[in-house]
Amino acid sequence: MKIAILLYPGFTALDAIGPYHSVAGVPGADFAFVAEQAGPVGNGGSFTMMATRSIDEIDALDVLLVPGGLAAITMAEEGGPLVDWIRAIHRTTTWTTSVCTGSLLLGAAGVLEGVRATTHWYCMDDLVRYGAIPTQERVVEHGKVMTAAGVSAGIDMGLRLLERLSTTEYAQAAQLDMEYDPAPPFQSGHPRCAPAHVTATVRAMYDSMLGR
Amino acid sequence: MKIAILLYPGFTALDAIGPYHSVAGVPGADFAFVAEQAGPVGNGGSFTMMATRSIDEIDALDVLLVPGGLAAITMAEEGGPLVDWIRAIHRTTTWTTSVCTGSLLLGAAGVLEGVRATTHWYCMDDLVRYGAIPTQERVVEHGKVMTAAGVSAGIDMGLRLLERLSTTEYAQAAQLDMEYDPAPPFQSGHPRCAPAHVTATVRAMYDSMLGR
Numbered sequence: 001m002k003i004a005i006l007l008y009p010g011f012t013a014l015d016a017i018g019p020y021h022s023v024a025g026v027p028g029a030d031f032a033f034v035a036e037q038a039g040p041v042g043n044g045g046s047f048t049m050m051a052t053r054s055i056d057e058i059d060a061l062d063v064l065l066v067p068g069g070l071a072a073i074t075m076a077e078e079g080g081p082l083v084d085w086i087r088a089i090h091r092t093t094t095w096t097t098s099v100c101t102g103s104l105l106l107g108a109a110g111v112l113e114g115v116r117a118t119t120h121w122y123c124m125d126d127l128v129r130y131g132a133i134p135t136q137e138r139v140v141e142h143g144k145v146m147t148a149a150g151v152s153a154g155i156d157m158g159l160r161l162l163e164r165l166s167t168t169e170y171a172q173a174a175q176l177d178m179e180y181d182p183a184p185p186f187q188s189g190h191p192r193c194a195p196a197h198v199t200a201t202v203r204a205m206y207d208s209m210l211g212r
Numbered sequence: 213m214k215i216a217i218l219l220y221p222g223f224t225a226l227d228a229i230g231p232y233h234s235v236a237g238v239p240g241a242d243f244a245f246v247a248e249q250a251g252p253v254g255n256g257g258s259f260t261m262m263a264t265r266s267i268d269e270i271d272a273l274d275v276l277l278v279p280g281g282l283a284a285i286t287m288a289e290e291g292g293p294l295v296d297w298i299r300a301i302h303r304t305t306t307w308t309t310s311v312c313t314g315s316l317l318l319g320a321a322g323v324l325e326g327v328r329a330t331t332h333w334y335c336m337d338d339l340v341r342y343g344a345i346p347t348q349e350r351v352v353e354h355g356k357v358m359t360a361a362g363v364s365a366g367i368d369m370g371l372r373l374l375e376r377l378s379t380t381e382y383a384q385a386a387q388l389d390m391e392y393d394p395a396p397p398f399q400s401g402h403p404r405c406a407p408a409h410v411t412a413t414v415r416a417m418y419d420s421m422l423g424r
Contacts (some may be wrong), residue, residue, distance in 0.1 A: 150391025179362025181401030189393030
């Protein structure tokens with residue numbers, strides 16, 4: 001089973017590493033971190049990790065996972081070789097998946113036309129331009145497309161995807177292995193429950209970063 | 213504010229990257245990933261990331277975070293330069309913190325003598341040999357020592373630590389940014405709630421890996 005997580009400059013580290021444990025651990029998986037070039041790929045900050053393959057080396061996958069990041073919003077608008085690669089690979093997959101704004105890259109590649117999907121709460125409206133049906137759930141499955149909400153939702157999706165690729169029992173074991181028994185310190189994980197002034201501050205920060 | 217996350221061969225990627233977003237984002241932080249040598253450090257699988265500094269370059273920190281991994285259990289038993297470094301750095305910190313079996317490395321460095329602490333559920337008994345008081349909470353604070361339970365608990369700890377280093381409002385904003393509004397697909401994150409046969413399977417797997 002060929003599985004890959006796509007990396008690109010500016011990707012959000014936790015989007016990729018949250019589900020990594022689940023998907024890379026599938027029995028019999030041939031796993032790769034893939035990028036435009038094999039070698040170091042950074043998040044724009046202090047985190048740099050190694051892509052083990054280039055996109056040129058991979059022309060078919062069973063499972064593709066695309067993480068998000070602010071860079072994904074721009075890349076989805078502008079297109080480019082990674083978007084073209086996603087479009088081609090999607091024709092070969094059993095599962096095409098994303099975390100956070102990675103869904104906008106799926107959208108730019110034409111994957112989300114008529115598909116129920118989610119993304120980071122800030123970008124739900126952006127899904128519409130790619131023909132997707134924005135869906136307010138933490139993990140959304142539609143056909144062979146599975147999308148997760150923002151950043152940490154990749155952990156929930158990773159376990160669900162692991163179940164689809166193996167068994168419920170195997171996914172339960174993975175959850176126990178990573179002691180995923182969450183206890184968030186605040187009620188602040190979604191605009192639905194966060195203090196209104198906190199949501200306003202975060203929204204203004206994104207607007208500023210994106211020049212909106 | 214000097215903050216570092218320690219890396220070593222075999223560390224668990226999510227232990228480090230879960231809290232990374234929270235701690236690296238502290239206003240005014242001088243953040244480093246530190247290892248015995250600067251350069252690539254792998255998890256023993258397909259994940260390799262770059263340490264930005266060597267331990268020789270750092271002789272004081274405000275915040276130290278030590279991730280876990282199976283390798284931490286062995287390293288805690290055997291000691292070595294990283295344990296010695298933790299012992300020296302702890303004298304200088306405002307916060308000394310760990311995720312998962314990273315607490316055993318703190319223990320080996322003498323940090324946990326008489327200190328309430330936690331670790332991965334499988335290793336709770338191991339804490340006793342380091343003089344710690346095993347405490348069944350997801351995040352445990354005792355003086356300047358903060359320890360988290362297994363792997364994904366580092367996210368909860370990272371947000372709590374961020375609050376201590378900045379403000380409640382700032383930590384709430386970070387939680388909203390990472391959309392940490394968890395929805396685990398199964399009731400299987402701790403032996404307390406996981407199916408008994410799943411816990412038995414995972415425990416047997418660890419026993420086998422560690423030759424216990």
